[in-house]
Amino acid sequence: MIKKIRFILPALALSGAIAFWLTPHYSEEDESYYRAVFCSIDHSDSQFFLRDMENLVEGGNSDYALHKNHYIPALGERMLSTWKKLSTQEQSAIIEDQQRCREIMGEKQH
Template identity: 40%
Template sequence: MAKVKYTLPLLLILALAAWWFIPHDSEEDKAYYVAVLCAIDHDSKQPLDQQMRNVIEGGNSDYALQKIAYKPRLGRSVIARWEQLKADEQQRAAQDNLLCQQLLKR
């Protein structure tokens, strides 16, 4: 009985700590990264993640108290969805921002 008395709270603390350290991206952040990916130049020689970083962090004002930092994991996730699109879908999405966002939000 004493083992359960200490084991259960310890397991609860470990589960809470694991949940705390797992990144949780809001739907707003995901939509923002999709919009940024759809707005950048897909024919550029610069990698997509670098272009996204430039747009996201480049929008920060020098005097801003809270600067938006690029989240590489979220950026890679959105880019991976882009790369899963077929070539013709990518071509159409690169021309039509709304279609691009619809395809990537699936």
């Protein structure tokens, strides 16, 4: 029994560490940046949301910048899935007002 515990505990600890490592971790700053990017793109066709977000994130880098922003597909997908969960009324409000867009998206993601 003790030999099994000696094997099981390290295996559980290792699997927990791997699961933690593989789980995406984003800062609040990253999430709010992606919300702002999402709110600034054209919302006429949802097929292009991810492409437009990627272009805006990657295209916003200056050639001389020391820290360049790289598009994080999982955060883009998170914004898109939040959009799909919104009611038609909320989607209309988002299209009309960027500040309201950031508020609604922030509420739905927390």
